[in-house]
Amino acid sequence: MATLFLFLTICYVYIPTVTLISTAARDTLTPCEPLRDGQTLVSPNGRFVLGFFTPSFSVSSSNMIVRHLGIWYNEIPILTVVWVANRFKPLTTPLGKLVLDTDGGLAIQDGAARSIWTVPRPSGTVHNPVLQLLDSGNLVVRDGNNNSDKGYLWESFDYPCDTLLPGMKLGWDYKSSLKRMMTSWRTNDDPVNGDFSLSLELLNQSPELVLLGKNSAVQSRWGPWDGQQFSGSHDFKSNPVFRTMFVSNADEFYIGFEGLDKTILYRFVVSPWGNIEFLKWKNHTNEWIQILTLNKDSCDRYGSCGRYGICYNDDPSCRCLQGFAPSSPQDWDRLDCTGGCNRKHKLNCSDADGFVKYEGLKLPDNSTVWKDLSPAECVEKCLMECACMAYTNLDVYGNGSQCVVWLADLVDIRILGDSGHELYIRMGHKELELLEKRKTVTTDSFKPVVLPESITSSKREKEVMLIVVSLLSTICAILVLALAIRYITLVTQARRRATIQGNIPYQESTGDQHEDMEIQLYNMDTISTATNNFASFNKVGQGGFGSVYKGELSSGQQVAVKKLLDSSGQGLQEFKNEASLIAKLQHRNLVKLLGCCIQGGDRMLVYEYLPNGSLDQFIFGFDQFKKRLLPWEKRFSIIKGVAKGLVYLHDDSRLRIIHRDLKASNILLDNDMNPKISDFGLARSFQDETEETTRRVVGTHGYMPPEYIMHGQFSTKSDVYSFGVLALEILSGRKNWGFHHPDHDFNLLGHAWKLWNEGNPLELMDPVLELTYNEDEMIQCIQVGLLCVQQRADDRPTMASVVSMLRSESASLPEPQQPGFFNGRSTMWMGSSSCGQTPETSNGVTVSTMCGR
Template sequence: MENCLLSFITNIFCSLLFLKLLILKSCSSTIITPSQTIISDGETLVSAEQSFELGFFSPKRSNNRYVGLWYKKTPDIIVWVANRDNPITDSNVTFIITNNGKLALLNNRTKSIIWSINTSFAATRNPSVRLLDTGNLVVIDGDKDIYSFNNNTSDDDNSDYLWQSFDYPSDTFLAGMKLGWNFETGSQRYLTSWKTDDDPSTGDYIYWLSPRGLPQLFVSMKTTTTTKMVIKYRSGPWNGVHFGGTPKAPVFPLFKSFLVSNKDELYYTFKANVKSAVTRVKVNPTGLSDRLVLYNRSTQWSVLYTVPYEPCDNYGFCGANGICRMNRDPLCECLEGFVPRSEEEWKMLNWSSGCVRKMEFDCRVDSGDGFVKLVGIKFPDFLEFWSNKSMSLAECKQTCLSNCSCTTYTNLDIGRGSGCMIWFGNLVDVRELRIKVGDKKTKEGKVSEEGIYLRLPASVLESIHASKWKRRRLKIIIIVSLITIIFCILVLVILLAFWNKKSKGRDLIQQESNEEDLELPLYDLATIQFATNNFSPEYWIGAGGFGPVYKGKLLTGQEIAVKRLSKNSGQGVKEFKNEVQLIAKLQHRNLVSLFGCYIQGDERMLIYEYMPNRSLDHLIFDNDRSKTLGWEKHFDIVMGIARGLLYLHRDSKLQIIHRDLKASNILLDNNLNPKISDFGLAKIFGDDDKREASTRRIVGTYGYMAPEYAIDGKFSVKSDVFSFGVLLLEIVSGKRNRRFNHPDHHHNLLGHAWMLWNEGKSLDLLHSGLKGSCIDSHVVRCIQVGLLCVQKFPQDRPTMSSIVYMLENEGATSPQPGQPGFFVERKSSDEEYHSKSTNGDSSYSLNSVTMTLPNGR
């Protein structure tokens, strides 16, 4: 009888325990109250639509435990941490809500509070907590209408929130979150980086919105020697749509930005524009800020853009009164009317000293000072300024002329073309925009002057105007002398315009094909639209150097990648024909296959084989994927690239120089076999051609270009060898050359590898995840070959046939490598944010020309 009673009690206890667990697991649709535990270690709280999850976690290489929020679909992406500066090691803890509405992390053994929110709510009777599908953890008043709260699908009305995690962000900026200031409470919302990738405690970098002048976004670094912040990056002011100076938006606007400014608050937020993708912003422990996106059909996040991305993005890169231009060499030049402060430093490519005026202002009323308009630039930082919302542009000009300290003026309200903004003193952090924007018409039909007016003395203006007049007069003479020829050309263009576009488009490809007896399939537009669901955003898989790339599926079941050339891309008919002819003729297992093309008027498309494993950079720069494959597979990829490049240089009918070899242009098939892609910039050499050429148009990607090409425009097969060497060292190390940083020096990856080689420590370059799967001598040989490829002078670099031989043969004798090209120690005198003085930053060197989003196709 006693045994039966004991069994009955046990069953009752187990049933109650199971019911409690069931309640906990179903809390995605339940309001949790103080009578319940939110979560214990091992349990999670999930939002109603399974978007986000709250629970305990440990970083990859840490035994510490934290309460955090992550995406249900990608649980390794932590977006918020409660106790980031209060780690725990005891698993006997619970996350609770108290009777007065406080969230707290409780140690069950000692009954002590490890972490809690520092807010209490006196008028709260029955507080409760809920995880929203926006990723916002909120505390609400239980006396409110719980039913309506549970069924509120907008998640935008936060009037009933007693507390929310969105007010206390970690390192991630989510859709609907506010970044900025609450003037009533004096509080500020900003992102703070993790200390390291394995330590979520408060790091050194913050991502914040500045209210000074016009609103701008900053990435700043904390310093141990001073309370001031060192600025790493500045976006440029809000122009009514987005922040000026930020990278170009993707082909499809995945999100829409908003800036709210009134007497109570100033904040920046964004909302998703499509349901097929999720996007977020993260500030990294290194100070880089990434805009990332996750598509519905994917489990891996892609980087839309990173800032700072290029040298001109670094705050004050060219010093005071200097302007940074990415398509110029050198990158920095002084503004009109200014000269370098130190000619010697500028000759050494150290621009941090900035520029000074050729001649100071006279400051008399009749001095004749005037202005030149600068367009297509990021506005200077607002260090010393004055503004007036009601003043016209003409009044703004006179106000500037009447003040001897005024250096520049512009419209305060860019969108409406009204108001006055005046700068005093030095102009800092000026750069040329990636896309120049001229005057635009507003909704009211008025002209919005998107530019600044730089004040110059009368003598400087006279010399500028005289120089312009000489150039203008020369143009007039040329135009008059060629007027007859131009007229004939116009007549010819008009006649050609009546030509049948469809026949012309097909003849454009077929003519080149017939010359080589080439039969290239021509796809019709309906077939391509069906395969890509009419170019749906959900089928968008990336963007190459000349336009978006879509995944598609033909009626036969064949998967394809469609490269749709953008009408305003840099690739014209010549580059298009170049890529079509090249890939159609080339037959090699390590080159991407071209199935066909489409051309009609301005619309041009290439149809490739689809590469399911995306591009090489997603493999070698992803720690988890890289170490699971092991060294042998990495070496197979190296050999595949080398053989493909050898075919281009020696074994194909014509010698071909790729000119844009990089990790994102190496695609991987089902078996991770590498295939070289993107031949739009390739150069063909015939049998009688010289084996070296030069150009004034430098094309390629920063970090992979050979010195003789980037500086003098000279290219040859040895230029591709240099790019291959960079790629080989990146594969071995798992590090990017252009973003490489080391705590003990400021060399790039090439310089770091060469230093280790000279010290006999070359194996230290190997990615830690590959060390257990390789033979040391094999790795050392690869590093040696990589260093031979990136030597400064082209004649010192080996040919691709020698490279393949050295890599394949263990006993092959290889020469000792010399100093790499671009082996320079980069300066890192970061800007110190101050209201009246700044210093430059020269942390990067060579300019880049093209930008490619590295997604699979």
């Protein structure tokens, strides 16, 4: 009876207050005044609302309306829910209510007063509980006698859903053993827990941000924390609109953010598809704008390149670290790199292992922090610990550099460039010897890898001393041997020049017969002089098999010298292939081969020099000035020129030739911006067959057709597909691979197909062409491009038909069918990664970077 009397007394006290505020927006709820369906609480600043809502899917299988209690933004026209209470058990009638009891407990009740969602009563005695919606969007239960912002009895910020607001925390509260993590909605309009969750993990004292998917499988991860950012999340460090907060102490361990402009709405969201997005509300257009996406490309997919594999972000592909090779070359040929790489030379902890320094990396998974070690102590301890595969030093906790090590195989590495971190990777004695001979190791996409000083054991130092002594004792014999070799080499070269007389026998890559190539043979002295001994300032490009240098012969003629890497396992075959094929080709839209050079292990091709470089430098990127150098007339001319070059290769040359690597970086431009097809290293020729099958799939992602990727079948229609991709890239100024659109997951082909079906093909056009384009020609080119990328090879036109289509102004073109591989971010054939070539391996896919000649 005493409890009932107290409850009635409290209710009597609150009744006048309810009456006074019933006609105005209120931000608090007290016992005895439930929040009924149709009523709301509004934060004092008017920014957030608490109430019942119906998701847009609205009707369940039994045709009953479902209702959830949630918090959403008040003053924007799009219903944007940031927190949901009863995610798993919605109300099925409009008679629900939220009740705060006299002990501070919360409950959602249905029309029969049955509780479907509850918040337990706080421990201890609460005299005057109040539920309040704060300006931050936090829903709190507090003691009405305590107006401070600390000591809440309960708060919604402790239980995030799919959204993190400014001031929310992702991580652990050690005192209450509470783990705060984000979980996606099942779909855009169903708030039930989805497949993806984002959490802050602390394994072996090393903080990481981890995205889990179905069955709790790791989808992506970033870390460890370096004092300013998680490794691999450089966009967060440099973003000007918010500040990231990381706290680690005895009471809590969390990450959060705050917006730098308090008048703007920001939210951090895990989408139903697993995208981690930072969004900003734009008032003029009434829409949410994506500022950044944390997992924005395939290299953010966890472990996509397996152990000791590196994912490249320019043209997403996998390569092995220096000193490693694919564990299963056959799988890599099938674009499955998840098996990773194996060491070429085994470790031997007792035989002077050492470390090699890499720069510009996202650090691997499963790191461990060894506290209170100086950098020198870190190196020494890692070297003594046989399981220690790598180390670095980071300011993890903001109190000075910490020793971070990896005690297992290295997984989930990617190239980041200047925003990446240093990593010292353990190598065996044999591999270190090879590196010392070369002094530096240079790779395609990141800084030189060097062997640091003072990182090997004392035993290693003793071995070095023994080697020096041995060298001194045998130096005379070595000098004599060197002089003898030099003499034999000079005699051999003289005889060779006297007998070859410009003709070099090569074996065709497609048969056993031999043919003479009527091209000029240059000696090494001529090439070295022309390129200033391959000076770095003359380097104009980097390709899949080597570097390209600008040079000038003694006659004054400018040339481009393509020098193959000595370490390339594929280089000799591709060198022979390119030299034998292109020497026989003469067409105004093909790059001209002037000669070659073979001396010792060096192999070089000498081309005409094209000062404007490659097409990709003009149509891609953000340099509007360069884009404007190619107005519509020039772009249309380039498309037609490339088409004519392919007709020559397919129909008019002595052999039917399939290029197999047609892409923007392999189209070079002369002084008048006329296109020339280059890089025939992957080309194949045959006389009678119209189609061949290969077990070794080569090419560049985004340009290869479905039948080639999945079955190894290639024909002239393979080049037609690549041409279609290239044409659409020229028209749009966007790359097919890596294309992103906020409204869908299609790549560039899918985007063009969607616009065509909607009757809006001109929306594909590069904006810089608006003042110069011809509407009929533009639509004609888009249609031809879509015809070329159709999924079935038989549906694609021949290149001769393409040229005819581009010439005709009145011909009626067929309607294109669905393109192949048009869903760029969910392409199932890719498996978990897309693989590329490294100069050290002989895997099947090449990834070529800019190669200006």
